[in-house]
Amino acid sequence: xxxxxxxxxxxxEVIVPALSILFGLQLLRVAIPQMVWLFGDRFGMNAAILGIxxxxxxxxxxxxxVSVKLFGRxxxxxxxxxxxxxxxxxxxxxxxxxxxxxxxxxxxxxAFGLFLAAYTDEVRSxxxxxxxxxxxxxxxxxxxxxxxxxxxxxxxxxxxxGWIPIVLTAVLVLSNLSVIFTRPxxxxxxxxxxxxxxxxxxxxxxxxxxxxxxxxARHTVTTGWIQxxxxxxxxxxxxxxxxxxxxxxxNTLRNRLPISLIAGFxxxxxxxFPYPGNDWLAAIILAAEHISVSVLFALILTNTVSxxxxxxxxxxxxxxxxxxxxLGLLTLAYYTVYQITLPYTNTVLEPAAAxxxxxxxxxxxxxxxxxxxxxxxxxxxxxxxxVLLLLPLTGIIVRDEPYTATGSGYxxxxxxxxxxxxxxxxxxxxxxxxARVIEEANPDIVILQxxxxxxxxxxxxxxxxxLSLRLGMPAVSGPTEGALWGSAxxxxxxxxxxxxxxxxxxxxxxxxxxxxxxxxxxxxxxxxVIATHLHHVPGDSEIRQxxxxxxxxxxxxxxxxVITGDLNAQPDSPEMGMMSTAGLTDVMADxxxxxxxxxxxxxxxxxxxxxxxxPDLTVVSAGVLNTQASDHMPIIxxxxxx
Numbered sequence: 173x174x175x176x177x178x179x180x181x182x183x184x185e186v187i188v189p190a191l192s193i194l195f196g197l198q199l200l201r202v203a204i205p206q207m208v209w210l211f212g213d214r215f216g217m218n219a220a221i222l223g224i225x226x227x228x229x230x231x232x233x234x235x236x237x238v239s240v241k242l243f244g245r246x247x248x249x250x251x252x253x254x255x256x257x258x259x260x261x262x263x264x265x266x267x268x269x270x271x272x273x274x275x276x277x278x279x280x281x282x283a284f285g286l287f288l289a290a291y292t293d294e295v296r297s298x299x300x301x302x303x304x305x306x307x308x309x310x311x312x313x314x315x316x317x318x319x320x321x322x323x324x325x326x327x328x329x330x331x332x333x334g335w336i337p338i339v340l341t342a343v344l345v346l347s348n349l350s351v352i353f354t355r356p357x358x359x360x361x362x363x364x365x366x367x368x369x370x371x372x373x374x375x376x377x378x379x380x381x382x383x384x385x386x387x388x389a390r391h392t393v394t395t396g397w398i399q400x401x402x403x404x405x406x407x408x409x410x411x412x413x414x415x416x417x418x419x420x421x422x423n424t425l426r427n428r429l430p431i432s433l434i435a436g437f438x439x440x441x442x443x444x445f446p447y448p449g450n451d452w453l454a455a456i457i458l459a460a461e462h463i464s465v466s467v468l469f470a471l472i473l474t475n476t477v478s479x480x481x482x483x484x485x486x487x488x489x490x491x492x493x494x495x496x497x498x499l500g501l502l503t504l505a506y507y508t509v510y511q512i513t514l515p516y517t518n519t520v521l522e523p524a525a526a527x528x529x530x531x532x533x534x535x536x537x538x539x540x541x542x543x544x545x546x547x548x549x550x551x552x553x554x555x556x557x558x559v560l561l562l563l564p565l566t567g568i569i570v571r572d573e574p575y576t577a578t579g580s581g582y583x584x585x586x587x588x589x590x591x592x593x594x595x596x597x598x599x600x601x602x603x604x605x606x607a608r609v610i611e612e613a614n615p616d617i618v619i620l621q622x623x624x625x626x627x628x629x630x631x632x633x634x635x636x637x638x639l640s641l642r643l644g645m646p647a648v649s650g651p652t653e654g655a656l657w658g659s660a661x662x663x664x665x666x667x668x669x670x671x672x673x674x675x676x677x678x679x680x681x682x683x684x685x686x687x688x689x690x691x692x693x694x695x696x697x698x699x700x701v702i703a704t705h706l707h708h709v710p711g712d713s714e715i716r717q718x719x720x721x722x723x724x725x726x727x728x729x730x731x732x733x734v735i736t737g738d739l740n741a742q743p744d745s746p747e748m749g750m751m752s753t754a755g756l757t758d759v760m761a762d763x764x765x766x767x768x769x770x771x772x773x774x775x776x777x778x779x780x781x782x783x784x785x786x787p788d789l790t791v792v793s794a795g796v797l798n799t800q801a802s803d804h805m806p807i808i809x810x811x812x813x814x
Contacts, residue, residue, distance in 0.1 A: 184351045185305035186312060186553055189291065191348040192253060193313030195260040196284035197382065198330050201632055202263060203277040204503060208629045210274050210599025219511045223504050229278055230500035233285030234493030245294055252287035253352040256280055257345045264341040266333045270600040288374065289492035300477045304421050304549030307470050311414045312553045318386045318410060319560040322403035322567070325641065326389050326634045331601045370472045371491035373532035375498035376525035377469060382628055383506060384446070384522060385461055389626030389634030393655050394447055394454040399637050400571050404564030409459045413466030414554045420470050421547040429537040432471050436530030439464040443526035446519045447655055468533035474547055475536040498528070507629050510653065513681045574646045577664045579616065581695025582812045583792050587615035588781055589806035590738040593622045593630040597774050597803045601631045605801040607642045613797060613808050617663040617691065618645070621705040621738045625656045636660050650687025650703060658685060659703045659737065665691040668698060673726065675719045680707060686723055700733040702726070708740045716740065716747040724754050734811070735784040738804065743779060756784040759794040759809045770807060773800045783807050788814045
């Protein structure tokens, strides 16, 4: 058996897990959203069917042991690693039919689970002198993933066309393949035994990384900082976590139980405050989360090679399969609350996942001896990761903030557009197409619905920040379901005042609200926009009849006002009758079907989007733009004073 050179331990053994983690997370951020928007929305699969498919995909990880018996551990690492890498490369090509990359990404996710189990066991067989590079590799892969995600302004380059994303992907994939296929055989070590069950923490660990810890869009909302600063802070926290893990591994401290207890308590406590309401407190909590979870992760993996435990040794196959099943269950449970009414809020799942990680890091410390000699690991990974901080620094330097401009008064052009969480009717994330629709229409004010700012099921993109920069229009956010989803307004007009309100009932699984913003449009004139998105279930007219009076009471006959958005009601519905009775004018009232239909964009059959204006405004022109960038078509109107 070939002895592994030292240079490989600090090079190849870090590169393989780092790039594999990168590819795995990127494929998860394709597979999970497309299951929702392609299988669910386009093909009409309900939440139960989607859940079964998702759990089946994650459960494939249990087959790692069988696969190893069939092919051998070495070949299984090669097969699964190559499948993962090539899946990532194939998905990068922009297919006209999203179903193709969707299926390939699912295959890649399966390969990711199989690879982690086989590769972890192979590294464990080399003992604690090699487990350190696996820890450094996985944590470095998370840092690299964040770096690339942030460098593309949270719109993953897997969704983007052009030669830069393809070349970048090809270089990374070829690098990973070259190292995987040239790795020497692992030399068995007498200290390769240890507890394997704590490895099930890999599922909750990846869940929290994707949903919370790496989520630049989410932290942009919680801190209120501009995105490049958030990008930089997230990376600093991750790098600090990597330094802490390496320091722990190199330390000769014999009793690590107090460290595991402190790290576990800090992680669970920090995860219990998902939206603290203060920018610096949010930043401190994020740092605590990253450092504590990195320390716990290092403790979990080192215990799998402790060799002196009272637990059985063997493969991590079952623990890995359980971990991936937990990843699927946690993700499913986290976002299903937005589709059906469930007896919990999804934020409780964050400390729950943190608690699983903490227990997996703490319990083994009670059952192992105090033989915790230093683990061989290099400072090279954390030191080199500092170079990646140049990316957010560059983002800070080159960022061109949208600016306000003085208008010339009426007439003004107003557009309302439901963006379908950034996904087109085929199920592909295509914000650029939506941006072009808005750009070509050139509205003064554009009201947007279904704006996601970090939802994993929507690609974890900060849609509002991306569109604001892309169009050069300052944004006002109006979240309705938590802090990360709702409505928004883009306009270059200066904001006089803006307030976001809730709509009843608060028991809806997808809660609604409305955003009131008053703009200075120049020439000593103003326009007030009330942007909303009413309850969407077609048969629930009585709920919308609760919501519309709230809008009308808040409006209170104020002059020069537009009430607009996706109102999810037919023109002859009782709720739209309330709007008309209140004295408001529907700008598309004179349209002859199907001329005014706004949904759906592929085969239009109804009008559920509206621009209502007060009697002191008049319609110069109005129409629906024929586009399939989203599942809705936008309404655009030129308004003047009566």
